[in-house]
Amino acid sequence: MMSKQKTDWNIWIYLGPYLLLFFLFIIVPVLIAIGLSFTYFNSIEFPSFIGLKNFVSLLTQDAVFMQYVVPNTLKFSLIVGPGGYILSFLMAWMLAQIPHKPRTVLALILYSPSMTAGVAMTVLWTVIFSGDASGYLNGILLDLQLITQPIQWLQSPEYLMAIMVIVTLWTSMGVGFLAMLSGILNINQEIYEAGYIDGIRNRFQEIIFITIPSMKPQMLFGAVMAVVNTFQAGAIGVALSGTNPTPQYAGQLMVNHIEDYGFIRYEMGYAAAISVVLLLVVYLFSIAARRLFEERD
Numbered sequence: 369m370m371s372k373q374k375t376d377w378n379i380w381i382y383l384g385p386y387l388l389l390f391f392l393f394i395i396v397p398v399l400i401a402i403g404l405s406f407t408y409f410n411s412i413e414f415p416s417f418i419g420l421k422n423f424v425s426l427l428t429q430d431a432v433f434m435q436y437v438v439p440n441t442l443k444f445s446l447i448v449g450p451g452g453y454i455l456s457f458l459m460a461w462m463l464a465q466i467p468h469k470p471r472t473v474l475a476l477i478l479y480s481p482s483m484t485a486g487v488a489m490t491v492l493w494t495v496i497f498s499g500d501a502s503g504y505l506n507g508i509l510l511d512l513q514l515i516t517q518p519i520q521w522l523q524s525p526e527y528l529m530a531i532m533v534i535v536t537l538w539t540s541m542g543v544g545f546l547a548m549l550s551g552i553l554n555i556n557q558e559i560y561e562a563g564y565i566d567g568i569r570n571r572f573q574e575i576i577f578i579t580i581p582s583m584k585p586q587m588l589f590g591a592v593m594a595v596v597n598t599f600q601a602g603a604i605g606v607a608l609s610g611t612n613p614t615p616q617y618a619g620q621l622m623v624n625h626i627e628d629y630g631f632i633r634y635e636m637g638y639a640a641a642i643s644v645v646l647l648l649v650v651y652l653f654s655i656a657a658r659r660l661f662e663e664r665d
Contacts, residue, residue, distance in 0.1 A: 398647065404640035411634045422641035433642075436617035437625045440529065444621055445598045447533050449653075452540030453594040457587075459541060460548035461575065475549060482542035493535050494608065497521035522608050525618030531608060532619050536601045544590030544597075551586030552579060591657035599623065599650050622646045 405422055407415035426433055459478055463471045496504045499520035506518040521527050555578070560568075563578045580587060605619025606612040612628055614620050622642060630639030 401640045401643050401647075404637050405644045407637045407640075409635075409637040409640075411636050415637065418637070422638050423645075425638070426641055426645065432613070432617060432620070433625060436620050437622055440617070440619065441599075441602070441621045444529065444532065444536075444602070445653075448536045448540070448601065449594050449598040451533075452537055452598070453544070453591060455537060456541055456545040456590060456594070457548050460545055460552055461579065463549055464552040475546070478541040479546060481539045482545075493531075494522065497531055497608070499523060522610070523615050525616040528605060528609060528614060528619040532601075532605050535604055535608065536598075539601075540594070540597065542593060542597060544593035547586045547589045547593075548583070551583030555579065555582045588658060588660075591660065592654050595650060595653040595657060599646060603627070622649075 404415060406417060406419055408418050408421075409415040463475055463478075466474075498504070498506065499518055499522060501507060501510060501518050503518065503521070505521065506515070509515045510518070519527070521531060559578055559582060560574060563574065568574055568577060599621075600623065602621030602623030605614045605621060606624055606627070609615055609619060612624055612632065614624065623646070626639050626642045626646070629635045629642065
């Protein structure tokens with residue numbers, strides 16, 4: 369009995385620091401945001417309770433939110449989320465087919481953009497899509513005589529969303545990609561041999577009937593991370609265009625809308641309401657991902 373109690377205390381001692389940090393930096397901020405969403409708060413005066421007014425205004429009076437932010441967010445998330453997820457799986461599967469040393473080098477190369485996304489985005493991509501003749505893309509197109517004058521890629525509503533998608537997919541090989549690679553490498557090779565005996569005829573059937581079912585936990589983790597990263601990546605439009613709101617709201621996503629009201633207009637209560645809506649959207653997408661890949665008896 370004493371030994372079991374001691375083991376229980378050891379578990380709580382090891383979990384204690386994590387639980388404390390999780391409570392302070394996750395639970396408390398979420399609760400504060402939910403509380404502020406029911407108030408008018410300009411970051412100077414004490415918050416005043418206004419009930420559901422922020423949510424009513426968001427859904428009925430905020431024309432920018434309904435006309436631009438919601439459609440842009442849906443378009444961006446439906447392309448980048450599944451696209452980045454499928455790309456991560458395919459790259460992980462292809463790397464698993466090659467020897468250990470080149471696999472390690474290539475995995476590091478693919479993973480590194482997700483670690484240096486902020487620096488690489490502002491330095492590399494803004495140079496590539498620079499709006500003058502010195503920009504790499506404009507320079508190539510001018511040399512090939514495909515255009516007669518430089519295109520303002522990052523300031524043009526016509527191109528901004530497409531560039532945001534390209535840059536986000538380039539940085540999508542994060543921890544979800546590593547989890548998938550680890551899951552594929554840890555599948556017992558005897559399962560593949562048994563599968564070919566039972567009728568598997570090609571690599572596509574191998575992936576569908578053996579690989580994916582054998583690594584559902586890693587697939588679930590990758591799906592959740594893809595959802596979170598997709599909705600966090602909204603700030604990329606502001607970083608690329610250099611303005612918030614983005615030109616003609618072409619790249620305005622929910623994250624940008626929160627920053628606009630919270631840190632530019634200082635309407636913290638309204639920004640908190642938008643963040644609560646974003647939290648609910650991420651939560652619903654995460655539930656959908658879990659239902660898709662959870663283990664069933």
